[in-house]
Amino acid sequence: MTTGTHSETPAAPLLSVHAIEKAFPGVRALSGVSFDTARGEVHALLGENGAGKSTLIKIVSGVFPPDRGEVLVDGRPVDLARPDDARRAGIATIYQELLLFPELTVAENIFMGHAPRAGLRRIDWRAMHEKTNALLASLEIHDLQADRIVGSLSVGNRQRVEILRALSQDARILIMDEPTAALTEYDVTRLFDIVRKLKARGVAVIYISHRLDEIFAIADRVTVLRDGAHVATRRVADTDAAELVQLMVGRRIESLFPKITVPIGKPVLEVKDLERRPLTRRVSLTVRAGEIVGLAGLVGSGRSELAQTIFGVTPADNGEIRITGQKIDIRSPAQARSLGVAYVPEDRGTQGLVRPMTVRENFSLAALGKVAFGGFIDRAAERKLAGDGVKRFAVKTSSLEQIAGKLSGGNQQKIVLGKWLANGPKLLILDEPTRGIDVGAKAEIHRLMGELAAQGLAILMISSELPEVLGMSDRVLVMREGRIVAEFSREEATQESIGAAMMGSHGNAEKAA
Amino acid sequence: MSEIPLPQAAKRVVPWWLLRHETMLAMILLIALIVLGGFNNRFLTLDNLLNQGRLTTEVGLIALPMTFIIITGGIDLSVGSIVGLCAILLGYSWKIFGLPLPLAICFSLLVGAAAGFLNGIVITKVKVPPLIMTIATLALYRGLAEGISQARSVRGYPEWFYFVGQENLFGVPAQLWLLLIAIVVAAIVLDRTTFGRTLYAIGNNETAARFSGLPVDRVKLIVYTLSGLMAGLSACVLVSRVTTTRSDMGIGYELDVIAAVVLGGTSIFGGVGTIWGTVVGLAMIQLLKNGLALTGVKGDATIVVIGTVLIFSTLVASSLQRRREGV
Numbered sequence: 001m002t003t004g005t006h007s008e009t010p011a012a013p014l015l016s017v018h019a020i021e022k023a024f025p026g027v028r029a030l031s032g033v034s035f036d037t038a039r040g041e042v043h044a045l046l047g048e049n050g051a052g053k054s055t056l057i058k059i060v061s062g063v064f065p066p067d068r069g070e071v072l073v074d075g076r077p078v079d080l081a082r083p084d085d086a087r088r089a090g091i092a093t094i095y096q097e098l099l100l101f102p103e104l105t106v107a108e109n110i111f112m113g114h115a116p117r118a119g120l121r122r123i124d125w126r127a128m129h130e131k132t133n134a135l136l137a138s139l140e141i142h143d144l145q146a147d148r149i150v151g152s153l154s155v156g157n158r159q160r161v162e163i164l165r166a167l168s169q170d171a172r173i174l175i176m177d178e179p180t181a182a183l184t185e186y187d188v189t190r191l192f193d194i195v196r197k198l199k200a201r202g203v204a205v206i207y208i209s210h211r212l213d214e215i216f217a218i219a220d221r222v223t224v225l226r227d228g229a230h231v232a233t234r235r236v237a238d239t240d241a242a243e244l245v246q247l248m249v250g251r252r253i254e255s256l257f258p259k260i261t262v263p264i265g266k267p268v269l270e271v272k273d274l275e276r277r278p279l280t281r282r283v284s285l286t287v288r289a290g291e292i293v294g295l296a297g298l299v300g301s302g303r304s305e306l307a308q309t310i311f312g313v314t315p316a317d318n319g320e321i322r323i324t325g326q327k328i329d330i331r332s333p334a335q336a337r338s339l340g341v342a343y344v345p346e347d348r349g350t351q352g353l354v355r356p357m358t359v360r361e362n363f364s365l366a367a368l369g370k371v372a373f374g375g376f377i378d379r380a381a382e383r384k385l386a387g388d389g390v391k392r393f394a395v396k397t398s399s400l401e402q403i404a405g406k407l408s409g410g411n412q413q414k415i416v417l418g419k420w421l422a423n424g425p426k427l428l429i430l431d432e433p434t435r436g437i438d439v440g441a442k443a444e445i446h447r448l449m450g451e452l453a454a455q456g457l458a459i460l461m462i463s464s465e466l467p468e469v470l471g472m473s474d475r476v477l478v479m480r481e482g483r484i485v486a487e488f489s490r491e492e493a494t495q496e497s498i499g500a501a502m503m504g505s506h507g508n509a510e511k512a513a
Numbered sequence: 514m515s516e517i518p519l520p521q522a523a524k525r526v527v528p529w530w531l532l533r534h535e536t537m538l539a540m541i542l543l544i545a546l547i548v549l550g551g552f553n554n555r556f557l558t559l560d561n562l563l564n565q566g567r568l569t570t571e572v573g574l575i576a577l578p579m580t581f582i583i584i585t586g587g588i589d590l591s592v593g594s595i596v597g598l599c600a601i602l603l604g605y606s607w608k609i610f611g612l613p614l615p616l617a618i619c620f621s622l623l624v625g626a627a628a629g630f631l632n633g634i635v636i637t638k639v640k641v642p643p644l645i646m647t648i649a650t651l652a653l654y655r656g657l658a659e660g661i662s663q664a665r666s667v668r669g670y671p672e673w674f675y676f677v678g679q680e681n682l683f684g685v686p687a688q689l690w691l692l693l694i695a696i697v698v699a700a701i702v703l704d705r706t707t708f709g710r711t712l713y714a715i716g717n718n719e720t721a722a723r724f725s726g727l728p729v730d731r732v733k734l735i736v737y738t739l740s741g742l743m744a745g746l747s748a749c750v751l752v753s754r755v756t757t758t759r760s761d762m763g764i765g766y767e768l769d770v771i772a773a774v775v776l777g778g779t780s781i782f783g784g785v786g787t788i789w790g791t792v793v794g795l796a797m798i799q800l801l802k803n804g805l806a807l808t809g810v811k812g813d814a815t816i817v818v819i820g821t822v823l824i825f826s827t828l829v830a831s832s833l834q835r836r837r838e839g840v
Contacts, residue, residue, distance in 0.1 A: 313724065332726075333725070334726040334727070334728055337725075337726035345724055350721065351724045352724065353718070354714050354717045356717045357714065357717055361714075365710075365725045366725040368711075375706045375707055375708060376707075
């Protein structure tokens with residue numbers, strides 16, 4: 001059931017996936033998905049979280065079998081019962097979390113499990129190093145040595161080791177699952193160089209990413225999945241970002257940043273000369289009711305540290321904090337919470353959500369006081385609280401008793417946001433509120449932020465995404481090396497001015513997006 | 514965009530409660546009881562079972578707070594030594610310092626709580642891992658007990674003191690009432706209160722619990738203190754049952770206690786566990802010991818059987834876990 005938009009492929013398909021169906025208890029993950037890719041083609045897979053991309057690549061890499069449908073390599077059906085079968089068929093997968101042995105060397109990692117052997121099945125170390133050097137040379141990687149310990153490498157270099165590992169096993173089909181999620185700009189450029197070299201060699205690359213600009217930079221064709229179904233396959237040259245977003249979300253997103261202008265009220269948070277060395281240095285700022293203040297800065301500039309000092313995780317050494325005019329010394333998150341401060345942390349998995357617990361338990365975690373009487377939890381009140389949250393934030397979950405960690409990133413983020421709003425805070429600090437979540441969920445969170453501000457909530461938003469900062473903020477503050485170095489009104493703020501302030505006077509404005 | 518349909522929950526072939534670790538363990542226990550009862554007609558008698566309840570109370574009282582601690586991802590290895598220290602101080606404060614016995618009991622409970630508080634304060638404030646801190650106090654508290662007692666024992670307590678340890682109340686061993694009340698309270702606290710919820714949250718993700726404004730350190734301090742207090746109570750019950758005080762009392766209790774808790778399905782990594790599981794675990798260990806002894810199995814063989822049961826139940830638990838996760 002492929003769509004009619006199939007254009008002819010450059011050659012006979014190297015890999016083709018035909019009418020794959022897969023269901024998990026309670027969820028239909030894939031229903032009749034087909035796509036194919038040819039030698040030397042970069043084929044992007046696009047879709048929101050939960051659209052079925054991960055399930056599809058897990059089937060192709062032999063993690064679990066499909067319920068129906070087949071996978072063909074070189075036109076012949078292959079049985080991919082185990083990851084080893086996929087490897088033998090020439091399919092290699094590079095997952096988001098790299099699967100390397102940090103204590104071992106580059107060469108040992110590349111040849112783990114298939115090391116060249118000398119007599120008596122001894123490992124032939126010399127051959128292993130020579131082969132590693134040959135692989136490095138073939139991709140023109142000069143800053144990586146075969147005997148380096150992998151744990152000491154940058155994320156970009158570790159990823160290169162994984163790619164080399166795949167090539168050492170003669171992979172002809174390389175699947176990359178959001179390879180740029182953790183990379184710096186520079187590493188992304190280098191990754192693209194490598195992908196182009198692989199392409200020239202005839203390797204087929206299946207490339208999964210949320211970032212549309214990358215797809216236009218590197219892919220030949222793109223297949224969009226939505227709710228487990230194949231929506232469309234397009235040549236990248238024949239489409240544009242607006243069309244892809246629409247295909248992905250299934251509706252037009254009128255405006256990516258639905259900023260509503262609301263009357264701005266009295267100051268809710270006033271911070272004066274706040275200090276907590278080394279990353280919070282004499283910081284002063286004000287956030288008023290109904291106002292969204294964006295906090296921009298490079299990674300490591302002290303934005304999250306400032307937020308955590310205000311929230312009482314790492315109490316301040318010096319300076320003062322006023323909440324609605326009252327001077328308060330915040331020593332713990334519990335105290336901050338009781339003062340009406342909410343903090344949605346940067347790292348959803350370790351700071352925001354208790355992943356093994358249920359949706360219900362996560363929703364009530366920061367608001368146990370609201371559903372408990374004399375220390376006893378009122379189960380009915382708790383279910384109501386969680387049920388209301390699920391409805392209000394349109395969390396896609398099979399039930400309130402679902403384990404929160406099994407939901408998609410966007411839905412997890414909605415729960416973290418919801419659990420804090422259940423307390424009715426006055427000040428909401430959002431730390432990278434839309435990192436790693438898909439376009440649809442992102443738009444919903446932005447819309448929600450606008451609504452909350454309209455209801456008189458004061459919002460301090462930390463974000464590394466300049467379009468988000470520009471789109472959502474009434475005012476923008478820029479941090480560098482623990483200090484606030486610039487302030488822009490909504491009218492003054494531009495990518496260039498913020499970028500220049502982030503980098504310091506000598507740096508260049510970094511273009512985001 | 515609120516009209517996104519919620520997918521139907523999966524149809525379950527087997528009801529969820531049947532797949533629970535506690536239920537499976539209870540069934541294994543039942544089978545073991547029937548088999549052992551078949552071998553020996555003295556085993557499945559009310560008298561014998563009640564007597565086993567009497568014998569398991571001392572370990573049981575400590576196993577309840579230990580369940581709390583292990584759910585938070587911690588451990589308390591010093592409980593056996595606290596039992597020894599409290600027993601000695603009970604005897605000495607009464608006999609040597611001349612405190613009235615009720616006051617001596619209070620004093621020994623207080624010492625137990627203080628010993629647990631010390632564990633808790635170092636674990637939460639100095640951030641010493643619980644395993645290391647309580648191994649240290651395992652040695653420390655036992656050393657204190659031996660130093661104070663100088664290998665002398667205390668006996669000759671007044672007759673009323675033996676009531677808890679040796680008499681019956683409404684036909685049930687007196688200390689068993691204590692244990693039953695403690696079980697019910699612990700189960701309610703764990704299942705129904707914000708305190709219990711906080712324990713699970715800490716065990717599953719301490720950072721997120723902290724970021725959610727839960728009083729993580731205070732709750733941990735309370736459970737370690739509680740553990741010491743219950744070890745003190747256990748010491749008093751033990752002295753009352755065996756009528757004498759010696760410094761080697763409670764040696765090895767920590768392992769019996771942890772075995773019962775873990776056998777009952779509480780995850781040693783934290784975040785998972787119930788009081789009911791611990792109760793079934795306790796019953797299982799005590800009844801296996803007794804049943805095997807009555808059937809004529811020697812002591813060392815009994816330990817082998819208990820070890821095997823522990824491994825077996827862990828296998829069952831992990832296969833259930835996999836099944837629940839649908840892998």
